[in-house]
Amino acid sequence: MPGDAGNSRALVWSHGSFAVEALGGMIGKGAFLMADGKQVSPFFVAPWWDEDGLESYDGLTRGLRGEWPCVPFGYPMPRESFTSRWQTVMDDADNHSDVHGYGSNHDWDFAEQGDPSLVSMSIDYPEDHDVARLRRTLRGMPGEARIALELEITARRPCRTPVALHGCFALPQGVGGAELAVGQFGGGLTFPGVIEPGAALFAKDHEFTDLQSVPTLDGGVVNAANLPLAGSAEELLQLNGVDGTVDLINRVQGYRMSLSWDSTLLPSLVLWYSNRGRRGAPWLGRTLCIGIEPSATTFGLSPRTSAQDNPIADGGTSTALDLAPDTPVTIQYSVAVAPLPLTAAPPRRDLR
Template identity: 30%
Template sequence: MRQTSGPTPASTTSPAAKNAPERWHIGNRFAELDIFATGAALHHARFHLPGGKTVSPMAEASWHETGLEGAAGHIQTIGGEWPCVPFGTTAHDKHHHGFGSDMPWQVLAQDDDSILLGITYPAGHKVKKLERRIRLLTDRPAIECALHIYVNEDCVLPIGLHPIFRLPQEEDAFAIHAHQHGRVMTAPQDIAPRDSKLAAHEVASETGQVRRKDGQSSNIWRQTVQLGEEIIAISDSEGHMRLDYVAEGFCADLRWDAKDFPNCLIWVANPGLQAISPAPHFQGIGIEPVNSYFDRNDLAPDAELAGGVTLRADQPWSCRYEISCSLLDTQA
């Protein structure tokens, strides 16, 4: 049973099943969550809102306790949120979403409402090590995450964050607010998922309408139940996305610095991962701040489109971002 407050020491953590990933727990009166060693991913986030309402906005795979034979580490533990260094498929790392997404991290420090984890990359990799701090705010229902990247040599790498939220299946139960942004485009044909229902390389209208393969159109902000598995790129984001869980009376906000991640990918898994054997149906919606060309930088037409963060060997690169929840009727 999970604690309702305080950490679960790493030395005493015992997985619920032999295949379950090692995990730790932090919590306070506003929020609580688990952290899996694989990917240093936060999972099972619960936000305690005014009036005694507790909400869980993050998606979680059904196979966490039993494992998924033959799947990559981040697919074994998919759901929640984790950092991707480098993001997507690149020539720099054989792991999709980077070595740190598939491998276990170590706890470096922990107290009641925060945890610091780290991972060292293999010799010869451009990345030397990563550190990640997850902290529960003490004045409201919010999680603050910080990522620090240390590299062995000056380089430019695609970097991204990978929160995956729950995706309600009822019409009018869910809405996305992308705030200020530039062009919104579906993935080109060579990147689009096999089970996509949207036409490839389509630009969304100002209201969010996108042409489908069947010739009709769907509103990607409010008609997610009509979609399949999709990858949609938002350019020039202001660094704020809000998800309204209309039927449940709350909203989840993701905020980041747009200078760090100027774009945002939306991965609609409705369901997703069907093309990745042996992954079964997984449902969720990834809201992924990135400096990247979709999640296939190896297919970028040129270096400018591939994007990336400029990293220097003489100083770490750092970013901070926040996931919070509030009652829907209090959101401006």
């Protein structure tokens, strides 16, 4: 069975066309039409998407692409590789069957509508989940190379839940062909453990204030805004106290991707560097993408770790959302592209 979900809807408007998959609610294959007439495809699509033999993998891995919501965000990891202050808050008994949440691994239901520039979808969670339902809308904005998105989270019972908007973006093949331009942030942290043995780059559990100067294992620093990285790496960084803006500048293809979101709800930005570092199947050292993930989380560690006291929360950054059954939480955000060099005003930062 090929990795492509097959059940999808087309999002089509004046400045773009994309497939939105039922599996995970993921947006991926397609293109924006920029003001200069050029078409660009900023979203990453896993290289195994059309391969056979993927039945044994979870839904997220099979369909990995583009962008989708993660509720709850995270999954348990063995704590042996983590620094001591993190080991004390990680719970070995925390068990979740769905990596990054039920909605990341199962099919969503599409709402029927006659407007091709709008896709509405929802997913109901099983009865034993704290979350009852997610609703997601994607709208291509007329006259703009921009998609406005909205996520509504409805709880079944009062709870604290980590949440992320999991963007995966394509990178050029050559080192330094792209650049991350993050907005203002209060401080950054390197990952406190090991994601992939033999593929670590950053020093464990270190603070930094500049993405262009991140501490490395060998005692030096690296420009983590310059992408792709040299060599193989599988890493995470978390920026806290963010202003809700980040750009990915793709010099090779000549465009700037701009992501904007409500940072009062999602005050952190997790950066996932999948830089040919993951060797097991189906990754096979061929995955080259940058995950740009507005979130309330602790690096995407287990939901229980994010919901309780932890080093990031102790530093003043919320790592989970408080949900109540009678008060759905709505998160608005947008993805836009513009040609390089910019000859007019920067891309609009509107969330809608």
